[in-house]
Amino acid sequence: MNNTHRPPNAAYVLMIFAAFVIVVAGMSAAKAIIVPFLLAAFISIGGSPILFWLKKRKVPTWLALLIVMCGILVFLFMIPGLIGSSVNDFSSKLPFYEMRLRGQTNAVLDWLDRIGVDVDRLELNKIFNSAAVMKLVVNLLNELGGVLTNGFLILITVIFMLLEASSIPVKLRAIFQDPEASLGHVKNFADTVVRYIGIKTVISFVTGAFVTIFLTLLGVDYPLLWGLLAFILNYIPNIGSIMAAVPAVLLTIIQLGLGRALVVAIGYVVINVAMGNAIEPRLMGRRLGLSTLVVFLSLIFWGWILGPVGMLLSVPLTMTVKIALDTSEDTRWIAVLLGSEKTSVPKPAAAQTPIKDKPLTPKPKRKP
Template sequence: MRLLNSSPNAPYSTLFHWLFAAAALVIVLGGLKAISHIVTPFLLAGFLAIICAPPLGWMQRRGVPGPLSVLLLFSVVGLTFFLLFLALKGAAESLASQAPVYQARLSGWFVELEAWAKTRGLPEEMLPTELPWPATATITWLAREIATGLGQFTASTLLVLLAFMFLLLEERTLSDKLSAAFPNRRRARVRARRFLRSVLRYLLIKTAASVATGLLVGIGLAAIGVDFAVLWGIVAGLLNFIPTIGSIIATVPAFAIALLGLGLTEAALVLALFVVVNQAIGSIIEPRLMGRSLGLSPVVVLVSLLLWGYVFGPVGMLLSIPLTMIAKIALDSSPETRWAGILLSDTAKRR
């Protein structure tokens, strides 16, 4: 009798449950956006701490004292950040000084194309009087603003590095704290360790693949003779965290600079370089190292970019796929939520 009375209300209860969950998610995302200036440094520091956990453990197993090993990693990561931003700032300033040259070449191509079209009998009213690109001063101003913003961001990375150092100090005792806090929940601790291992494996492989992509692209572009090869290599490495879309975005500026500065042959070589590097690393090496499919649906990739970009800004767009992958790994680690992980995946295989 109770079953008969309760079953008609079951669909409404389920609908209310999902509406409540969606409302809670919107509130949480809105709160994160409001404090994004606080959360973003800790997100970056968290990713750095996860990636640096293996070398930290290796040094401690070799007898290096804990504080000293943390200080060494802090120095290495801080120096890497400093050199990275220094290279980006120098490339942006060089781009600002050479922007008028590239725009003048593009204008000359447009004049030649217009003259060729007139010789072929194309009516003048069908030809555009000017191309819809920004003025030279606008391009120069934008490049200088980027350089200035990078300099300001370099100062704000001190907070990221400090948070990174304290997270490394906390990592040494985290396992013992979890065991002491939850002594009777062994299954939960096993799931948590499995989840952390999966996250660590993904971030290590993805970071190594991104570094390799940036190095190969930068070296290849320098060999071809493309201007600002270091800048395009760094951009290619950073955007490698975003599957498919990132590699396309990274290819466009390097291809355009090669076309304007060198010629059609060199531009074709640049395009071939990006295709070979991204296919070799993204389609062959990464899947083999992962050991199993950790792909995301293309729709999920797009939604992740929009969602995390809205919440955390440009840094959120850069971290959108790692954040979504961590959520997917967390969903896959529990039988109760594995269905959601399958929906986020790019395959329909049940793991």
């Protein structure tokens, strides 16, 4: 039997591309509705194992749901509150930070004068504009807080999704002609996403805790906020850890000087290399089945379509698309393209070496 993936014809590829463009345009137009729904869906997927575990321990459904929702409530409403209070405190310290930045700039100018480098002070002050630097940090914090502005809508959606979670297998059996195969695909998707979200959450939490402790020991302002930022942005593959380090290093330059900022930058590198390149691959393995290039491109694509939430959920969304494409023979070739470089393609039946049949009866023994 030939199991190779047949390449599609040109007309079929063009039709898929046209459908893809239409879907992307629709998602971009409906971003305000899709983003809260997607965030609620993946929060529900992450919380459903806890709900089912509590129900297996004979905890009533209403109590198990209440316990899960209390944890989600703390997460959804603690983050905007912490960010809001930090931004207000940060704004009150703007004069101090502006004075520190002006002093750092003058120190650099004096050092350049001593070594004989002629620099236009007016142009350098424009580059190190204190107001622009402060605006960058405040805008970053406000953007992070704006991700969860629809907290009430997300919470209500999560409640209904968790209530319906136990009835999904029954509904799938009633809809599909081959319910066992369909349930297998759904279970495969759910297990993969739950595993990814679970491991990523643990890694992100440990990363944020290390960042908070490290910055507290160095005396950097708002260590809890920068640890929370490291926790959230660690969900963004490849560039999330860099994005989390920039505002903390920038604030350290203003507050404590260039030398301490270099120590902070090295600390971020050590923490993220240890967690992202040593521990996370051991726990995650190659179960995602996505190539590194696809992970990076999915980060750009989903971030362009859905904004910051799309970047946070880029890997789970791409995994969902890949698993859905893999369920059909017509679209399996796209799933192969999205897969890792280790994907193996079976040899054609004609190229396989036939195995000769061996006799089943043992050879008779020689008589002495």
